[in-house]
Amino acid sequence: MANSKLRVRFAPSPTGQLHLGGARTALFNWLFAKHHNGSFLVRIEDTDTLRSKDEFTHQICQSMKWLGLDWDDELIFQSKRTELYLAAIQSLLESGQAYRCFATKDELDSYRSMDGSFFYPEIWRNRSENDIQSELDKNSPFTIRLKTPKEGIISFSDEIYGSIKVDNSEIDDFIIARSDGSPVYNLVVVVDDNDMKISHVIRGEDHVANTLKQIYIYDALDYTIPVFAHLPMILGPDKKRLSKRHGATGVQAYQALGFTSDALLNHLALLGWNPGTEQDIFSVQDLIKQFDIKRVQKKSAVFDIQKLHWISAQHIMALSSNSIYDSIKQLNPSWGDSYDKPFLLSVIELLKQRSKTIVDFIHTSHYFFSSPTQFDKKAMRKSWKPETTTSIIELLIIELNTVLEWNSASIEKSIKNYAEKNEISLGKIIQPTRLAISGASGGPSLFSIMELIGKNVCISRLNYAITHFPIIESDKNGS
């Protein structure tokens, strides 16, 4: 039965594109919601007017759609909800749980450098009405700070980390409204999560300190405190938090690299979570069915591109040629343009087992569409001996010309017959033929390639090789 009360949200700030860490946070929220039949909302945290950009909001949404992380309801923009925050701040001020602080930034800096502490010296925490009024009369700018408790401890129970406790004295009277009156992150988040009736706040581990502060606000505003779950970080190979320094970190980059969204999701899910079985390839449905926030790791995980490649290859092998076709076309609409779909599906079928990404199909399929222009030099030197190979291939062409029904079985039969008849080892025929036809030393079954590209094309490529290969070879020697 639907659990209509369970509501989670993903709250990116549009100051950059969706990166891997954000994508995983979104994924875990989404999986949690789907698993429990709850709601998954997206809120754009654009209160930093300087750094927030619409184009990033757009990019983030695009990436989420590509990943298939669909959200419920309309997008919520914090920048459009200012009255809500201002009302909360006002009530905090009126109830005496927040106060005006007229200290300037420079003033605070000098305090901090004086005693080397990082704390707010509480200079305006307990001022007389007169002091405050006189600054107000002077029109002095002020921030608004939360009057936080200083005795005892604050604690909460995290779904992943367990109980987290900190001394109240450790936490500053932090700012909830800037001197221009605008509300600050910690306040805004609490007001929104409350207003949106968020039941579970699932976010990165970098937020645990914020959670403590936010709990003060929940208490001061008399809101119900949601359940918190903090996700471990995703690290780069240097064990530092994943960032631009590590190169491709945006979801879009992985899309461009040719990973399918399911493969990326699979890998992201395994970064910090596993079902306790030995399964490592998951469909999205598998993930939804098996996801359990209690099994999320406490330890941060290093992102491993090699494993992603392997997972991707596994997904591709399991995919239908038709859906691979769609993915290729999405990435490169002009791929195999002048060929009909059944032909392209056959190409995909042949390449499927040796492709780790969608771009691999694009990169390794040229010779199905046009004659190779590049030939593997090393392979040529190894398998094309002008003295013997040329005549072998000449005779092979004659042999192939007699093949009436052009399919891989008959081609194979014909070539094997020819080899046997003339006591030539198969390799001496097949390797140069493969090189002439595909330009490479490896690839799918030669007979299948030949069937697909057709008799005439095969023979013309072989003819080209006979006349050009020795020259190419001597060119190479000469240079």
Next chain:
RNA sequence: GGUCCGUUCGUCUAGUGGUUAGGACUCCAGGUUUUCAUCCUGGCAACAGGAGUUCGAUUCUCCUACGGACUACCA
């Protein structure tokens, strides 16, 4: 500096008061294959260190070390 969090093969991880500490990726060696890839078989490789509790600790406790996060009128 302070606070919080973490520490099992290089990486992702399973796991238990008594196990030959399991799997996956990578890498290496074989096999299969016309080639490449797949696939199969095998191999390398880990409980950060020190105390304590205990008959027995990788597992429980404490300390140390190391790593990370946070410590803004950013979010």
